[in-house]
Amino acid sequence: MINLKKNDKLIIIIAVAAVVVAGIGIAAYNPPEDNGKITGGVGGSQTYDVTWETHTKTVSVDDECYAGKGAPYSNEIKIEHANIVKVTVEITWTDDSTYGILRTKGADTLTAEVTYKGTTDTWESVENGTNEFSYKINSLPYDTTIDADNEQDALDKLEEEYGTDDSLTFTIDVSVQPGEKIFRLLKYLRDKGNDFELTITYEYYDASITEGSIKDTGQDNNDSDDPEDIPAYLGMMIQAGLTRW
Secondary structure: OOOOOHHHHHHHHHHHHHHHHHHHHHHHOOOOOOOOOOOOOOOEEEEEEEEEEEEEEEEOOOOOEEEEOOEOEEEEEEEEEEOEEEEEEEEEEEOOOOEOOOOOEOOOEEEEEEEEOOEEEEEEEEOEEEEEEEEEOOOOOOOEEEEEOOHHHHHHHHHHHHOOEEEEEEEEEEEEEOOOOOOOHHHHHHOOEEEEEEEEEEEEEEEEEEEEEEEEOOOOHHHOOOHHHOOHHHHHHHHHHHHHO
């Protein structure tokens, strides 16, 4: 048996107490709460909420559209735009030369044809009327989320996945057949045709993004088990205890 001097016993007691206190401190130590931000590691990406907005634009056409007797109106309209959802061709007209009191006589007949991708749609109207030729081009995407490094990166990814580059051609042909009978020679000669209104509009979409949460794609240094993360005062206490031992 080893006989310890009084001073040696005191040193051992102090060392053991230091180690015990250090152990209690380590067990009670709580690391700082994670505030949700990336503070270390490889890095992170931002999540963006994506909603799709639609806009409408009118194509410029002739200010005055006219279809004469034996001289039909014909026009080729080209539309070049990204992300087109729908195109609408609208024709409105009213016969500008009729007669009759109890009932309308001499009403003209307007025939309109719209050709798109080799298919022709026809509309015929007597005296007046309005008609819309509607064509669906692309579907509106569903609202979604996307992960990206920044806002421009998010927009670039959306353009790559959902963007379209549309080049469309519509041919519009309109003819008018006067309703005046030839035996009413004066009225027949006076009615040379009719004007009409032609409006072409298209609807297109673009993305609207807002910042969502930050997604961690790397190692968070706050979760490290490195002994260097132990508070300095605990390390000093442990070192002191071991030295005194």
